[in-house]
Amino acid sequence: MQALRLSASILLIVGMAAAGSQGPVSQPRFPLVTSENFTALAPPSVKDRIEAVNRILDQDIEKLVALYQHLHAYPELSLSEVKTAARMAEEARKAGYEVTEKVGGYGVVAVLKNGPGRTVLIRTDMDALPIIEQTGLPYASKVKVKTSDGNEVGVMHACGHDLHMTCWVGTARVLSALKDHWSGTVVMVAQPGEEIVTGARAMLADGLYKRFPKPDYALALHADSLQPAGVVSYPEGLALAAVDTVDIVVKGQGGHGAAPHMTIDPIVLAAKIILDLQTIVSREINPLDPCVVTVGSIHGGTKHNIIPNEVRLQLTIRTTKTEVRDHVLKAIDRIAKAQAMAARAPEPELKVDIGQYTPATINDVSLAQKCGAVFRTILGPENVKPRQPVMGAEDFGRYAEGKVPIFMYFLGTISPERYAASLKPGGPPLPGMHTDSYAPLPQPSIRTGIQTMSLAAMNLLPKD
Numbered sequence: 001m002q003a004l005r006l007s008a009s010i011l012l013i014v015g016m017a018a019a020g021s022q023g024p025v026s027q028p029r030f031p032l033v034t035s036e037n038f039t040a041l042a043p044p045s046v047k048d049r050i051e052a053v054n055r056i057l058d059q060d061i062e063k064l065v066a067l068y069q070h071l072h073a074y075p076e077l078s079l080s081e082v083k084t085a086a087r088m089a090e091e092a093r094k095a096g097y098e099v100t101e102k103v104g105g106y107g108v109v110a111v112l113k114n115g116p117g118r119t120v121l122i123r124t125d126m127d128a129l130p131i132i133e134q135t136g137l138p139y140a141s142k143v144k145v146k147t148s149d150g151n152e153v154g155v156m157h158a159c160g161h162d163l164h165m166t167c168w169v170g171t172a173r174v175l176s177a178l179k180d181h182w183s184g185t186v187v188m189v190a191q192p193g194e195e196i197v198t199g200a201r202a203m204l205a206d207g208l209y210k211r212f213p214k215p216d217y218a219l220a221l222h223a224d225s226l227q228p229a230g231v232v233s234y235p236e237g238l239a240l241a242a243v244d245t246v247d248i249v250v251k252g253q254g255g256h257g258a259a260p261h262m263t264i265d266p267i268v269l270a271a272k273i274i275l276d277l278q279t280i281v282s283r284e285i286n287p288l289d290p291c292v293v294t295v296g297s298i299h300g301g302t303k304h305n306i307i308p309n310e311v312r313l314q315l316t317i318r319t320t321k322t323e324v325r326d327h328v329l330k331a332i333d334r335i336a337k338a339q340a341m342a343a344r345a346p347e348p349e350l351k352v353d354i355g356q357y358t359p360a361t362i363n364d365v366s367l368a369q370k371c372g373a374v375f376r377t378i379l380g381p382e383n384v385k386p387r388q389p390v391m392g393a394e395d396f397g398r399y400a401e402g403k404v405p406i407f408m409y410f411l412g413t414i415s416p417e418r419y420a421a422s423l424k425p426g427g428p429p430l431p432g433m434h435t436d437s438y439a440p441l442p443q444p445s446i447r448t449g450i451q452t453m454s455l456a457a458m459n460l461l462p463k464d
Contacts, residue, residue: 049181050378053454056174057447064170064450065442067091069139071162075128075155077145078196081106084126084165088190091169095176097188100212104203108190109212112176117184117464120457121215121404123396124161124168125194131156134436158438159195160223163413167221167449174454184461185213191395197243197358200395209402217367217460218399218406221449225433227412228419229444232375232452233387234409236368240361241290242325243393244317248273248336249310249349250300257305264345267300270311273339273348274298277315280331285324292318292391293328318391320360361397364405371407371456378451392433411449413440 076084085106092099092110099110132154133141143155172188193199252266274295285291300311319325329352336348375384387410400406414430421427431437
C-alpha cells in the first residue's frame, strides 16, 4: 500500500497526544472534544479542522438524534431495506452528493468529488434483526413482519445499524460542509444484507469498484455494546472471523416410538453427530488457530411417540485461516457420513451455503495506525483502546477486494454510569449485541462516531 503522507501539523499533535498519555482511565471525558482539549501549541490547521467539525455537530446533533430515533423505530430486515435505503439516498442528496440507488439490491452509493487526490469509501449497513424489542424506550420498534413461511416476527436494530447509518449521514454532511479542509473523492456506501453477509458481495458484483471510483481506503465503524460512549477501540490486523453456514439433513427410517428396533432413529444419530463435531476444534485444529463449530438449530419429529424419518441441523462455522476452514468443512462431511454408516442409515445430505460465506475482516495495519493516531488526537489516548479479534463475522472484509486497504473500528455506546456499574462485583451485566435489550446512548455515541470518521477521512484526503 502506498504510504500515506501525514502533514507536519498532524504528526506534531499526534506526538504531543502520545507524550501526554497517563494510562487508561475508567471513564471517558465529556464533552468528548472541545477547544480545551488542545494546548496553545496545537497547529492552527488541525485545531481549526476539529473545531469546525464541532461547530457543525453543535448545530446538527439534535436533528441527528431524531434521525437515529426514527431509524430505530422503523427497522427493516435484510434485503427488505426499501424505506431505509430511500432515506439514506435522500439524506446524501441533501448533503450535495451524486447518488445512485439499487446497487446490488437496495444498496446506495453517494459520490462527492472535491478536486484531485485519493478516494475514501465510507460504508454503513442498513438491515435489522428478527427480534422483538424489550428496551422500553419511547422510540422502541413495534414493527412486526411475516416471514416467507408465514410466521410473524418482530424487527429490531439490535446490532447498532441505526447508529451506523446516523454516523454515516452526519459524516456525509460534515465532509460536504468542510470541502476546503480536504481534497479528493468520498464514496459513501449504504449496504443492505449485512446480517446475512450477502450485501457487500452483491454490491461488488453489481460494479461497485467499476461503476464508481475505486477507493484507496475503505472505512467503517461498528457499535460496541461493551464499552462506554466516548471510547473507541480497534485491532491492527485480524478483526473478525470468516463465516460458513452448513445444513445437514440426517436421514433415518421412521416408525413407532414403542418399537425402536424396527427403525433407524435419526434423532439418536443426530445426537452422535453433534457430539463428534465437538472434537473437530478440540482434537483436530491447532489450539493456536481460532475456530468455532456451533450447531445452532435442530429440527426433527412431530410427536412424542413417533420416530421421524429425518432431522435437520443448522451449523455456523467461524475460522480465520483458509486451511483451517477447508479442514473443518471436510471434517464435518466425514463425521456425518461415518456416523450414518455406523448406524446403517442412508447417507446424510450436507450443504455448505456459499451464498452466506464471507471472508475474515482484516484491518490494514498501516491504515489502522494512521486512523488510530487521529483518534488519540481527538479523544485522548486513554479513550482509544486496543481490541482483540473476535469470532463474530462481518462482510466488510469483502471491501478489501482488489487489494484495497480496509479499516473497521468499534464505537462505545453504553452510558459511563452503566458501564461503571457493570464493573463492580455483582454488578448488572451489559446487554450484548443481537439481544432484545441493547440500547445505545445516542447523543455522545453519534457525536464520537462522526468526529472520528470525518476527521479520519479528512486525514486520508489532505490538501497538498
